[in-house]
Amino acid sequence: MNATYKQVTKARYIRQVSDLAREIFVQHYTKLTPKVAAQLAEAWQNEDLTDDEIHCGAVNYFLIYLGSEAVGYFALDLRPVGAVCISRLFLLEKARGRGIGRSVVAYAQKLAEGDGRSRLFLQVWAKDLKAEGFCKRCRFRPAGVEPVEVLPGVTLDIKTWEKLWR
Known part of the structure; x- marks a missing residue:
């Protein structure tokens, strides 16, 4: 079964993103405690923040x-000049390994190309070896690491990967 995408614009879908984030962050950030992972979801993917990001355009x-x-x-963050950034890509554990991530990358690249952009960025947690392998398989190259304080006293290194096609 192929994945389909629905652009999030309405409050009920924004709520669904936040609900998924709480579940996925606990599954995904296994090097953090479940409590800290849930706090991370609430801080970085709550309904208000998501709504603000969407409505800023x-x-x-x-x-x-x-x-x-x-x-x-x-x-997809459209702010970088000449690029599109996949600033978030999260899947439930049961949906991983089905090619969904690769299809998202292909979709983002097609969107970027259609808009005259020549780069695609993807940001991941630097200690996530599965994400690193995914980036390499999708032909991204490392473009830098930046420590980000995601919660008071909790800093994660965020690694940016870059894909060029022109």
Whole structure:
């Protein structure tokens, strides 16, 4: 079954992104305690923040569906000059390994190319070896690491990956 995407614009879908984030962050950030991972989701993917990002016009969120079930989400940040940044790409554990991430990258690249952009960025947690492998398989190259204080006293190194095609 192929994944489909639905752009997030309404409050109920924004709520769905936040609900998915709480579940996915606990699954994904296994080197953090479940409590800290849940706090991270609340701080970085709450409904107000997501709504603000969408309505500023520079970030587009999409829910990812397999059939009628939402299994993840991604966000495309259109602010970088000459590039599109996949600033978030999260899938439920049961949806991983099905090519969904690669299809999101292909979709983002197609969008970037259609808009005359020649680069695609993807930001991931630097200690996430699965994400690093994914970036390499999608032909991204490392472009830098920046420590980000994600919660008071909790800093994560965020690694930016870059893909060029011109």
